Amino acid sequence: METAYFAGGCFWGMQAFFDRLPGVVQTRVGYMGGTLSNPTYKDVCSGQTGHAETVEIVFDPSVVDYGSLLNFFFEQHDPTTLNRQGSDIGTQYRSVIFYTTENQRRQALKIIKDKMNIKQFSAPILTQVIEAPRFFPAEEYHQHYLEKKGLFSCHSLKKN
Secondary structure (H helix, E strand, O other): OEEEEEEEOOHHHHHHHHHOOOOEEEEEEEEEOOOOOOOOHHHHHOOOOOOEEEEEEEEOOOOOOHHHHHHHHHHHOOOOOOOEEOOEEOHHHOEEEEEOOHHHHHHHHHHHHHHHHOOOOOOOOOOEEEEOOOOEEOOHHHOOHHHHHOOOOHHHHHHO
16 A cells, blocks of 8 residues: 545545545545644644645555546646635645655656646646655544535535
8 A cells, every 4th residue: 555645725625536536545634734743623724834734545556556646636626726725715725745755756746747738727736746744634523524424525515
């Protein structure tokens, strides 16, 4: 098994999308990239800790490779907006690939370059590629939150 970490807006929605992908064995939501040890959701939402809402993905590389996860990640959010996804605004919603190996770093940079070269998006990709710091799991009530609520996406949550 291998592990990947992606931040791209509301972690509830990202988790729900990755949970449906064949080869994904387990996911957890949490926080990465900030200055506070053991942050809470309230801490991160303050915008003062520097953490990004992140999904930890454990996957079977014999079923789904890291490059496929990267492509899926770019399909699930807008990597061209700075510190924002839809109506969610703040540094905790920024687009980040937290790599755990040099191979993951190289693949992430290559896919970003390729997507920029083919002009897949109408604006430059602003996704950060950063070595993975410590992952802090979010509180239990955030784990598989949409599934617990019987919802498919964060957008369906906002309509209710």
